[in-house]
Structure formats: structure tokens, C-alpha cells
Amino acid sequence: MNIAPFRANGAPEAGTLQLDITYALASMRTGSLLDAEGAGEAQEQLEGLAATLPDLFGTVDTGSLDRISERLGGDGETENFAEILLISPEHTHVIQPLVARPGVALLAVSRGTSSIGLVLSAVRARLDVLESG
């Protein structure tokens, strides 16, 4: 399955908070966007975010995660991070590896940090669609 990046900022309904989120899929192995059409001005950010994937997911020692998890009362073996969220004063970035497509991650970039919970809800809903599709 291949999806084009798209923006989730359609015309807002009265009284609702408008989210400005751009999505893309990327290879966690090569750090390249799998489909870069339609990302608009967020494309550069998505490309930058995608380029970090091999570093972020390839350099972590999962044994360390397991042992820390054990001390915190968790259990089970860790394959890698399930979600990474990065915050700056202007943007919220989310990385969600897909279970259904190993080695591929859903990337999302949102403007602003005032509604991190809403951004995460939207990204997870998008992920559910991708995982079930």
C-alpha cells in the first residue's frame, strides 16, 4: 500500500479546533519518503524527519530498553520504540512504525504544540486506518 502525504486541515467547522497535520510514509531502513507528493511546504520537514529514522531506530540498544522496563515494572521483550514524539515551539512531529508493514513508519508534522493530545489522537486514527487497510 502506498499513500501520498496529505494535509488534515480541511475547512474547519464552527467552534472546532483546526489541526494542521501533514502525513507521509517513510522507510525506516533508508530514511527516505516513500511518497512525497502533496506534502507542500511541510515536505522539507518530512524529509528531514524521515532521514532521522535509521539513526533513531537503528542505534537504540533494545537490551537497555528491556532492562529499564524491567526496573519500571514492565515486562516482555522490546523490539523497538512504538512511537516517538518530538516537540518544538512551532511544531509537533510524530513517528509511528507500522506493525503491518515492518520497516515502514507513518510520519506526521503538525504546526503548534498547544494540542498535543489532539494531534496524537489524529495520528493514531490515521495509523489505525493504515494498519487495517
Next chain:
Amino acid sequence: MEVESSRHLPSIRVGPGVITAVLRLLGFIDELPAGATGVLHFGEHGIILLQSRRICWAVARGMRIRLTDILRHQSTPPLPREAVEEIYRTCKENGTPIGEALLASGLVTEVGLRAALFKHNGEAITQLAQSNAMPDGFTVHTKTDYDPKFSFSACEVLAALGSLEDPARAIAAQLELANTLVQESSGAAFARSDTAAGSLVIAVDRQCDFPVQDLVEICNWVAGLFDVARTFDPSACAARATWGGSIALVTWRVAELGYVGLCSSRAAAARLVSQLGQRAAAGAIAASGGETA
């Protein structure tokens, strides 16, 4: 929040070799089971007394400082040597724990005793580490009557050593941790330094009790995260990574220091992220222009 400024270990010179050696030695403690209580022997070099894998007492051959001297010099003028040594002798004769007796005498406070023990144990562990001593036995103790208030995690010892490079910076980092960490989270502050091969842990909260090598590994990963994030969002200042269902690390940076909060629940991570998100929006946490942790 209580900041134990007298924790410093002035007689230790910290360098990359020392940090590596101490990490190696503390690694032996981390490998013991969670309930390990007893004496870890290092041949003729010394011992470390543990209760539930926490460090209660350490002695190294040829140590330059003694607990009685540390305690005496916490006061101005110093406590009379005879008074402290008399209590010490009595305890040796009747088996009373020295800490209890000193507190009962009124000569030292709880905070003072903890700081003195910390200094003594830190010196001993550093000396043991520098002698390249290997553990050669563990004598199990069945009694667990040592007061946990006066025991230390391996992470605390590591951070105390890291704090020596810049004690004022370490105290500021400890305050930042105390002001930011939430319930069900525990964490560390770290810096980049020539003193350590990777990240130098300079402060931890008192609940921080993780394998030291793994804590450093996480700090290194976080430092790398901010490095790569700088390429597409130079003002990125906080992040969260989740794994294993409910476990999460939340990280943020203030000026040149990095912070990691390890959370045992999704709720704790959410509270921490929410708080950092608000601070980020207000510009209260932000990276400096230079290289950061």
C-alpha cells in the same frame, strides 16, 4: 527540595578513565538480583555492603578519608574528635549501627549523615574502581535492618562523580529534575563532556535506580536524537519515546543540558509531556545555539 551540596567528593580527580572504571564496577552491582543483601568482596582491595542491591557502605584499602573526619568537618568549628570516636568505639563494642548512635547523640543530622556516608562511599567506590578490583565473592546477609534513607543507588553514585566537573551546574540540574518530574517517573540530567566517552550523568533524582550502563545508553540515544532533530527543526526541545506497552522516556533540554524522565505509566508520560509542551510554547525550554547534550 533537599539538595545535598556537601555530597561533593573533593579528593577525587574525575577523568574519562575514572568514569569508565566506576561504570564497570557499578555494573557488577547491577548484575546482582534485585534483593541482593550482603557483602560484595573485592579480594584484598575492599568491600561494598548492599541491602536490596542498594549501596550502604563501602571500604577500599588505603582510603584517605574516614567517616569520622567527614562528619567532624561538617561543622564549624569541627566536632571534637573524641566525641565522635567515642561513639564509634561504643558502636564497635556493642554492635549498634553507627548511624543510629550518631543521630541519637545529636552530633549530626539525618541530612548531614547521609551526605557524609555518600561522600565516604563515593570515595571508596572510586578507589576500588581505579584499582581494577574484580568481585570475588558475595556473602549473603539475612538481616535487612539498614535504614534505606542511608543507602544509595548505583545511579546516585555515578551522578555524584559526574557532578564534580561543575558542581553548580549539577545542583541546578537536580533542581530542574525535582521541579519537572512527576509521580511514576524518575530521571537523570546529563551533559556532553570530555570527562566521559559518551554522556556524563551529572544529576539524578533519589528514585533513579536503573542499570548505570543502560542509563548512559539512553542518555547517548537522547543526545543523538537532538543532534539529528536539529537538521530539520533546530528548536526541538522535548521528545517522548514509548515502548513495551506502558513504558516511556520523556526527554527535554535546557541550554546545554539534557534531561531524561523514565515513566512507568502512560499517564505519567502524558503529564510530563503536557507540562513540557506548555513550557515549550512559552519558550521556557529551548536549546541554545551551540552544541547541546
